[in-house]
Amino acid sequence: MEDKIEAVVYKCKDNVDTDVIIPARYLSSTDASELGKHAMEDYDKEFSNVPHEIIVAGKNFGCGSSREHAPIALKAAGVKVVIAKSFARIFFRNSINLGLPVIVCKDAGKLDGKIAVHLQTGEIIAPGEIIRFPPFTGEIKEILDAGGLVAFIKAKKAKV
Amino acid sequence: MGLTITEKIFSSSVEKEVHAGEMVTSKIDYSLVNDITGPLAVMEFEKIAKKVWDSNKVVIVLDHFTPNKDIKSAGNCKMLREFARKQGIKHFYEGGNVGIEHELLPEKGIARPGLVMVGADSHTCTYGGLGAFSTGIGSTETAAVWATGELWFRVPETFRFKVHGTLRKWVTGKDVILKIIGEIGVDGALYKAMEFAGDAVKEMTLAQRLTMCNMAVEAGAKSGIVEPDYKTLLYVKQHSTLPYKIFKSDPDAVYEKEFEFDGRQIESMVAAPHLPSNVKPASSFSDVEVDQVVIGSCTNGRYEDLEVAAEILKGRKVAGGVRMIVVPATPSIYKQAMTEGLLKIFMDAGGIISPPTCGPCLGGHMGILAEGETCIATTNRNFVGRMGHSRSKVYLASPATAAASAVKGKITDPRNI
CATH class of the missing domain: 3.30.499.10 (Aconitase, domain 3)
Structure with missing residues (x-):
């Protein structure tokens, strides 16, 4: 897990669903880079042409289908972190399992422009203010640090 | 303090009394994938293990892009077919045996009351209509389940929805669940169990209860559930000879929120x-x-x-x-x-x-x-x-x-x- 991610935010509305994150017409592919080319295509045709390393969303980000292709596509498109008021639960688990940090932040609506996200300390440095979120702990932190669930399980097995 | 049906299912699975909010590692009774989520699960599984924990408990249903819609989809189905053969997967459905997964699993007697089931498909919550705990997960997580036979859960709090009275002609479980989602919103039950009760639900056929639980995820819920009754038992006995467990919520069970609907007023x-x-x-x-x-x-x-x-x-x-x-x-x-x-x-x-x-x-x-x-x-x-x-x-x-x-x-x- 990177310690500091600094970028201009990409803002989304509430209830961004996994059908718009990666439409079904691309689901016959399991290739991350192919999926990444089409990330958010039905939400915003310009997504790939604007800064989107940090997605800032409203509530219920990632609702709908369980397709893991959604966080795979976002990651492959260069998204480093998603900050939202709330997440749909399957998307949240999928993202952690893929090593994509997803942050629940009640004040997500306030974030705009260039910000710096400090994952280890739980701080978002925004213009004129610092917003705090509970940093990852326990097994979720260990999974993110390993780079995802599969890497985490492999590392655990190697230790035994 | 009484327990909800969902708390009882988890308590039975982990063999001690657990309550909403507790983290548990539960044994998994069945793990489902389809032709979209399955290939990713296989790819991740092969990085961490060789044999699935129990070849009778993995269910693979090729129902989404079948009959194969294009060459890539055909390739995905082929990969799953080979995986199923290699692993000796008992429940592998394709061709003339395939049906839409969440209708097929109850029909085949795989989904049964009291079980803990996960599926790499968000509508896995359907089996709550039979009194099972079932929920959608991702492909990587499925790979971990295949390797270990277990998964961690936070036992969900329950929202109870009581629907009173007899529904009008043409009004069914679909109309009732749409009405509920319309009232509470697409994140109205985020991470919660939605328990459906009341006369209108008691009068519903199994099919309608499955429809209601199917759409629990559209309100953000982890699961939907209806207490099993004689209709459930009749259905299960017709479709399976395998064991099941009947749980009911205690009269003093703790609900985080309770909602009441007058079924007689619900339109299409x-x-x-x-x-x-x-x-x-x-x-x-x-x-x-x-x-x-x-x-x-x-x-x-x-x-x-x-x-x-x-x-x-x-x-x-x-x-x-x-x-x-x-x-x-x-x-x-x-x-x-x-x-x-x-x-x-x-x-x-x-x-x-x-x-x-x-x-x-x-x-x-x-x-x-x-x-x-x-x-x-x-x-x-x-x-x-x-x-x-x-x-x-x-x-x-x-x-x-x-x-x-x-x-x-x-x-x-x-x-x-």
Whole structure:
């Protein structure tokens, strides 16, 4: 897990669903880079042409289908972190399992422009203010640090 | 302090009393994948293990992009077929044995009361209709389940929805769940268990209870559940000889929130684009013309759904210029619809009969919408681009409302037929 991610935010509305994150017409592919080319295509045709390393969303980000292709596509498109008021639960688990940090932040609506996200300390440095979120702990932190669930399980097995 | 049915299922699984909010690692009774989520699960699984924990407990259903819609989909199915053979997977369904997963698993006696089931498909919550705990997970997590046979959960708090009274003619579980989602919103039950109770739910058939639990995820819920009763037992005994466990919520069980609905007041409901919570009575849509009607999916492709549609379509014609696609959810439903004459009714009306597939519901194949087209469907999602072009529209409704709309060529309350 990177310690500091600094970028201009990409803002989304509430209830961004996994059908718009990666439409079904691309689901016959399991290739991350192919999926990444089409990330958010039905939400915003310009997504790939604007800064989107940090997605800032409203509530219920990632609702709908369980397709893991959604966080795979976002990651492959260069998204480093998603900050939202709330997440749909399957998307949240999928993202952690893929090593994509997803942050629940009640004040997500306030974030705009260039910000710096400090994952280890739980701080978002925004213009004129610092917003705090509970940093990852326990097994979720260990999974993110390993780079995802599969890497985490492999590392655990190697230790035994 | 009493326990909810969901707390009891987890307590039984982990062999100690647990309550909402506790983290548990539970044994998994069945783990399901389909032809979209399965390939990713296999790829991740092969990085961490060699043999699945129990080849009787992995279920693979090739139902989404089948019959194979393109070369890549065919390749995905081939990969899963080889994996199933190599692993000796008992429950592998394809070709003439395949049905839409969430209808097939109850029918095959795989989904049973009291079990803990996970599926790499968000609508895995359907089996709550039989009194099981079941929920959707991702592909990587499925790989971990296949390796270990376990998964961690936070035992969910429960929202109870009591629906009183007898429902009106044409009003079914689909209308009730749309009404509920319309009231609480698409994140109204985020991470919670939705327990459905009350006279109206008791009077519902198993099929309607499965429909209600199927759409719990559209309110953000982890699971939906209905207490098993004599109808559940009858169904389970007809479909399985394997063990099951009957749990009921205690009278003093703790609910985080309780909602009450008067079933007698609920009309046929429709969710307008582009959220399943954008719900209004069918009677309030007067001029919404449709290009396509889809009757099927894991929400409403059961025999009694087809029966209701046939009751309306018998002796009538689908309006000119409207494509009506009927998708019997499983081979046995298809066969029954054939022998009972329902397929003839649909074909005489001008409808198209599709093989069992999830196809049109998720914009896969077998009924994709062009730019600007409108569909009324008995499916579960109406997000932007769900059934095709990003500027097409999907309205969600019951089989009765969909059939009535097919006849009139515009969204129609079934009472007006």
